[in-house]
Amino acid sequence: MNRSEFIKTISSATLATGLPFPIWSLKSNECSIAMFEDMAKDDDFVIRDIDTFMLRKALFISVELNNGIKGWAEAMPNDKRSSRTLIEKTLKNYFEGTNIFDVEKTWDHCIKSEYDLGPGGLLTYSLSGIDCAVYDAMGKVTQKPVYELLGGKLRDSVEIYASFTRDVYPTPDQAAAKAIALVEEGYKTLKFRMRWGLENQDPPNDNTVDFARALRKAVGPGVQLAMDANMGHTQQRAIALGKELEEFNLTWWEEPTAPYDYSAIKAIVENVNIPIVFGEHAYTVDQIKHLLTYGGSWAVNPDLLKCGGFTGGKRIGDYIAEKRVKLVAHNSRPSLSTVCMLHWVCATKMATLPQEFALREKAPGAFDCLTGFPEFKNGRLYISDRPGLGVEVDEDQVRAYDKKYTK
Ligand SMILES: [Mg+2]
Numbered sequence: 001m002n003r004s005e006f007i008k009t010i011s012s013a014t015l016a017t018g019l020p021f022p023i024w025s026l027k028s029n030e031c032s033i034a035m036f037e038d039m040a041k042d043d044d045f046v047i048r049d050i051d052t053f054m055l056r057k058a059l060f061i062s063v064e065l066n067n068g069i070k071g072w073a074e075a076m077p078n079d080k081r082s083s084r085t086l087i088e089k090t091l092k093n094y095f096e097g098t099n100i101f102d103v104e105k106t107w108d109h110c111i112k113s114e115y116d117l118g119p120g121g122l123l124t125y126s127l128s129g130i131d132c133a134v135y136d137a138m139g140k141v142t143q144k145p146v147y148e149l150l151g152g153k154l155r156d157s158v159e160i161y162a163s164f165t166r167d168v169y170p171t172p173d174q175a176a177a178k179a180i181a182l183v184e185e186g187y188k189t190l191k192f193r194m195r196w197g198l199e200n201q202d203p204p205n206d207n208t209v210d211f212a213r214a215l216r217k218a219v220g221p222g223v224q225l226a227m228d229a230n231m232g233h234t235q236q237r238a239i240a241l242g243k244e245l246e247e248f249n250l251t252w253w254e255e256p257t258a259p260y261d262y263s264a265i266k267a268i269v270e271n272v273n274i275p276i277v278f279g280e281h282a283y284t285v286d287q288i289k290h291l292l293t294y295g296g297s298w299a300v301n302p303d304l305l306k307c308g309g310f311t312g313g314k315r316i317g318d319y320i321a322e323k324r325v326k327l328v329a330h331n332s333r334p335s336l337s338t339v340c341m342l343h344w345v346c347a348t349k350m351a352t353l354p355q356e357f358a359l360r361e362k363a364p365g366a367f368d369c370l371t372g373f374p375e376f377k378n379g380r381l382y383i384s385d386r387p388g389l390g391v392e393v394d395e396d397q398v399r400a401y402d403k404k405y406t407k
Pocket residue numbers: 228230254255280
């Protein structure tokens with residue numbers, strides 16, 4: 001009996017008993033499982049419907065099985081209306097009618113058939129939401145937390161770093177005041193995002209150094225401080241600016257140049273004495289491989305909501321374990337995404353660096369719909385052992401937001 005067959009069998013047994021706890025806690029040998037094997041049908045685990053829900057700054061996804069169980073997650077909402085359309089019109093057709101325990105096969109069929117739409121960006125941003133919701137459903141029917149479906153928990157809690165931005169704190173003094181407040185909340189690592197973007201190369205008003213100086217002075221030497229250029233510089237400017245930033249003891253400097261310009265990345269890595277991080281715009285394991293082969297990165301920061309969910313994330317996790325490159329998990333969505341990410345990070349060998357937390361202010365309303373969000377203490381999130389993602393979604397509230405924000 002392989003792993004997939006075992007999980008299916010265990011799920012059938014759990015469903016058949018109607019017990020609120022897993023049957024294998026009572027009877028763990030195959031003989032006992034076989035007694036229940038015929039009592040629930042494989043058909044129970046087939047996806048009958050995938051739905052999308054618009055929140056103010058989030059796109060929630062539900063995956064409903066024939067047995068009525070629903071898995072929940074969120075898709076990357078950079079363009080949530082386009083993601084919704086892609087899911088509703090195209091991607092759901094690959095998943096509806098399939099067994100959730102065949103998710104890897106279905107995911108492959110989907111991403112390879114729709115390769116011309118991506119392979120990254122909107123395709124994987126949307127696919128991620130479906131994949132993560134499928135895993136939540138798988139966890140619920142097996143009565144297992146998602147991290148167990150990913151191979152098992154390697155850590156009980158994860159340090160999270162607070163990520164904040166020049167958009168909200170536009171002066172060095174405002175950023176410094178927020179940094180002090182975040183440290184008082186318990187964060188031990190902070191990242192400040194300059195948010196230049198590809199459309200704003202080498203901006204004339206570049207005050208990155210002023211921010212770095214103010215932030216370091218505010219938090220002192222004992223707090224880990226990272227900065228994110230958000231792709232804002234040419235190779236030449238990034239090297240010059242990087243040299244100016246060296247004195248502020250940054251833990252890492254993120255995306256100082258375009259993520260696809262591997263020769264520029266290589267030159268920056270070789271000439272700037274700050275750990276350089278790329279990877280949030282690497283959407284597949286092949287793109288991570290190209291980044292590390294032709295560019296370089298001190299650690300990689302793929303985002304589960306950008307790389308196809310748990311199925312894509314597992315492949316990246318396995319690859320970087322082979323290469324012995326660390327993961328500093330990118331996570332720009334604070335609610336359901338944070339929970340998905342936590343399961344992935346807890347089960348991923350090289351994920352020993354802090355996980356991003358984009359602060360609740362980035363997803364107004366999204367937390368109203370959740371109960372059971374992981375406990376935050378001393379700068380760490382503690383994962384629960386509840387089934388699936390371990391959070392409950394208030395569907396009535398989600399539907400009310402959807403009505404309000406669907407235009
Ligand atoms: Mg970034």
